Amino acid sequence: MRLAIVGCGFIAQQYAEAIAQRDNLTVVAATDLVPERAAAFVDTFGGAAYPDLDTLLAESDAECMVNLTIHDAHAPVTRQCLKAGRHVFSEKPLALDPKEARSLVALADAQDVRLGCAPISLLGDAQQLAGAYLREGRCGSLRMVYATCNLGRLTEWNDNPEPFLRIGPLFDGAVYPLTVLTGLLGPVRRVLTAHQSLLLDTHTHDGQSFTVDTPDHTTAVLEFDDGVQAQLTASMYVPYQTQHFNSIEFHGDDGSLFLRNCGTLDASEAEAVQFARLGKPYRPAPFPQATSMLDYASALDEMAAAVRAERSPYASGRQAAHVVAVIEAITQCAEQQRAMPVDDVSFVPPPSSSSTTQTGRRAADDAQRKALPPIGFGCSRYRGGTTYVDLEDAIEDALDMGVRLLDCAELYGNESQIGAILQRPGSPPRDTLYLISKAWNTNHAPEHLTAACAQSRDALGVDTLDCYMLHWPDAWAHTGSLANLKARSHEDAAALTFPTDDAGNRLVSDVDLATTWRAMETLVERGWTHTLGVSNFEQADLERLLAFATVPPAIHQMECHPYRPQHDLVAFCHAQGIRVMAHSPLSANGLLHEPVLQTIAERHGVTTAQVVLRWNVQRDVVPIPSSTSAAHIAANLDVFQFALSDAELERINALQQPDFNR
Numbered sequence: 001m002r003l004a005i006v007g008c009g010f011i012a013q014q015y016a017e018a019i020a021q022r023d024n025l026t027v028v029a030a031t032d033l034v035p036e037r038a039a040a041f042v043d044t045f046g047g048a049a050y051p052d053l054d055t056l057l058a059e060s061d062a063e064c065m066v067n068l069t070i071h072d073a074h075a076p077v078t079r080q081c082l083k084a085g086r087h088v089f090s091e092k093p094l095a096l097d098p099k100e101a102r103s104l105v106a107l108a109d110a111q112d113v114r115l116g117c118a119p120i121s122l123l124g125d126a127q128q129l130a131g132a133y134l135r136e137g138r139c140g141s142l143r144m145v146y147a148t149c150n151l152g153r154l155t156e157w158n159d160n161p162e163p164f165l166r167i168g169p170l171f172d173g174a175v176y177p178l179t180v181l182t183g184l185l186g187p188v189r190r191v192l193t194a195h196q197s198l199l200l201d202t203h204t205h206d207g208q209s210f211t212v213d214t215p216d217h218t219t220a221v222l223e224f225d226d227g228v229q230a231q232l233t234a235s236m237y238v239p240y241q242t243q244h245f246n247s248i249e250f251h252g253d254d255g256s257l258f259l260r261n262c263g264t265l266d267a268s269e270a271e272a273v274q275f276a277r278l279g280k281p282y283r284p285a286p287f288p289q290a291t292s293m294l295d296y297a298s299a300l301d302e303m304a305a306a307v308r309a310e311r312s313p314y315a316s317g318r319q320a321a322h323v324v325a326v327i328e329a330i331t332q333c334a335e336q337q338r339a340m341p342v343d344d345v346s347f348v349p350p351p352s353s354s355s356t357t358q359t360g361r362r363a364a365d366d367a368q369r370k371a372l373p374p375i376g377f378g379c380s381r382y383r384g385g386t387t388y389v390d391l392e393d394a395i396e397d398a399l400d401m402g403v404r405l406l407d408c409a410e411l412y413g414n415e416s417q418i419g420a421i422l423q424r425p426g427s428p429p430r431d432t433l434y435l436i437s438k439a440w441n442t443n444h445a446p447e448h449l450t451a452a453c454a455q456s457r458d459a460l461g462v463d464t465l466d467c468y469m470l471h472w473p474d475a476w477a478h479t480g481s482l483a484n485l486k487a488r489s490h491e492d493a494a495a496l497t498f499p500t501d502d503a504g505n506r507l508v509s510d511v512d513l514a515t516t517w518r519a520m521e522t523l524v525e526r527g528w529t530h531t532l533g534v535s536n537f538e539q540a541d542l543e544r545l546l547a548f549a550t551v552p553p554a555i556h557q558m559e560c561h562p563y564r565p566q567h568d569l570v571a572f573c574h575a576q577g578i579r580v581m582a583h584s585p586l587s588a589n590g591l592l593h594e595p596v597l598q599t600i601a602e603r604h605g606v607t608t609a610q611v612v613l614r615w616n617v618q619r620d621v622v623p624i625p626s627s628t629s630a631a632h633i634a635a636n637l638d639v640f641q642f643a644l645s646d647a648e649l650e651r652i653n654a655l656q657q658p659d660f661n662r
């Protein structure tokens with residue numbers, strides 16, 4: 001898209017540097033009130049300089065005008081460009097007056113051109129992740145939001161503080177939380193209370209003193225269309241080093257969500273999003289995919305996509321006009337000390353960004369949600385074969401940190417406990433989860449298999465599992481129901497699950513795999529599971545199964561870690577279209593202290609466990625680590641912000657031990 005820059009000050013340099021990185025965007029024109037500035041700008045960034053906006057609009061073929069002028073010039077410049085039939089992206093705020101803002105929106109509509117406005121921070125990965133938690137209803141009914149934007153003393157960090165102090169913290173700062181809040185919650189219907197103070201009227205910058213009379217600290221309570229209230233603070237007094245710089249905290253009946261910096265374009269900030277179900281501490285929500293840093297040109301990428309698709313830009317002028325109306329209502333409410341309706345509620349919140357230009361980056365639509373997540377959580381209580389751990393808190397933590405895949409089995413004895421967790425307020429909705437269960441070796445006969453699956457569905461509280469697996473290819477003698485093994489003694493559970501005769505020999509069953517698999521297939525026919533899977537099969541077992549299966553296994557779950565990578569079997573499965581899931585990915589003896597992994601981990605600033613999990617992810621294998629530690633669970637999910645090189649993958653592959661035995 002051909003761009004014209006109007007206003008060639010400091011921010012224009014930043015836009016231009018980002019635009020220079022894009023193939024789809026070109027600066028073809030620039031103008032500034034100071035012609036020398038425009039000339040210097042085009043010298044560095046290309047395009048032609050024009051003496052004024054009139055000439056630029058008359059002579060340049062720029063499609064989209066990028067309005068980077070000072071605040072009070074935004075509206076007149078935008079108006080002039082819209083009148084000339086050009087698309088416009090304006091820096092914030094769209095206008096200083098709500099009527100003016102609305103008339104710009106109407107003008108853009110009348111001219112059938114696109115009008116976009118900063119900030120675009122709602123497009124950021126952190127903001128989108130927070131939005132996903134809200135859309136899933138994780139907080140329950142939202143009732144209260146705390147939002148802050150404390151810009152601090154502008155004289156400390158801004159080269160030209162005076163115009164910003166004159167415009168005040170609402171127009172320059174509160175636009176960030178207001179844009180994110182209205183984007184996520186919809187329009188504000190009225191301002192219930194507001195108070196504005198002038199805490200510092202005299203400022204010194206570059207040895208010069210000046211006074212301003214615009215309030216530098218505002219608090220307000222906003223009421224959204226659906227009744228949610230937001231307590232907003234915007235300040236140019238409170239230092240930006242405050243713990244509450246630019247954060248939003250959403251409080252609902254079932255939990256709270258914390259977005260550390262609602263204005264950030266950088267998704268690499270630690271613990272950017274955190275969730276706490278009611279009564280539990282905040283847990284970080286690691287990003288479930290690689291994040292990308294937005295820059296100033298991201299707004300223009302989005303504008304270009306909106307122009308192409310003839311749709312409203314994601315950061316729309318309409319929403320920006322609503323934000324201006326909210327600011328006006330706050331000011332009026334503070335002056336008149338009475339609740340003030342917000343004039344303009346006619347905007348529709350933007351869809352989650354995955355449905356606009358950021359395709360493939362976010363798991364927001366249903367189809368993606370139902371896909372096998374790239375990493376899961378293992379729910380086996382077994383530790384070292386003979387001891388049990390309780391995973392109640394760990395499973396809750398894992399769900400709160402964003403785990404979407406739970407690996408369960410009747411053998412693990414805790415499916416009813418997991419079912420109870422899934423019913424709790426604050427847990428993710430069923431349709432966002434991928435639930436696996438497995439039939440144990442003693443239940444291979446069709447009637448026992450059907451009963452085992454019924455029992456697991458019942459315990460987990462679901463009608464349909466996402467995948468039901470055969471835990472092993474081996475069929476053993478039936479010993480009765482394995483329901484709720486957790487309630488049994490270790491000895492009882494062992495006798496039921498590992499049946500032996502008096503001499504200690506395994507009691508097997510003669511039911512063959514074909515019969516068992518046919519019974520598995522009827523579970524799909526009954527709608528009890530979406531897919532079938534196997535576990536601990538050798539390639540020969542799989543070949544045998546594939547020869548008669550009408551419903552082939554969708555997943556093979558097998559032991560997979562660098563000491564036992566099972567390359568051939570993984571390749572065989574992938575060739576057959578079977579996804580591979582790595583059980584016991586971390587627990588091989590000595591693995592997490594392996595020097596090769598330690599060296600690689602140090603290079604990336606991560607842990608050896610993260611390297612192992614990332615290695616699996618990069619070979620398209622889904623690891624299902626288990627942990628009782630919240631810190632480990634968070635780390636195990638946080639493996640998408642680094643990538644192993646081919647050489648590193650080779651070094652890890654070389655760790656394979658052909659005779660490895662756990």
Ligand SMILES: NC(=O)c1ccc[n+]([C@@H]2O[C@H](COP(=O)([O-])OP(=O)(O)OC[C@H]3O[C@@H](n4cnc5c(N)ncnc54)[C@H](OP(=O)(O)O)[C@@H]3O)[C@@H](O)[C@H]2O)c1
Pocket residue numbers: 377378379380381382407408471535536557558582583584585586587588592607609610624625626627628629631632633635636
């Ligand atoms: N199909 C099968 O036959 C089969 C067999 C075995 C397992 N599985 C499945 O695979 C899942 C995982 O296997 P697993 O439970 O055997 O063990 P694992 O996930 O390989 O390892 C768990 C162990 O690693 C530690 N750990 C986890 N994250 C860590 C981290 N980031 N840093 C350091 N240590 C970490 C845990 O300790 P902390 O608790 O202290 O974190 C625990 O001791 C099971 O839960 C089960 O779902 C399936």
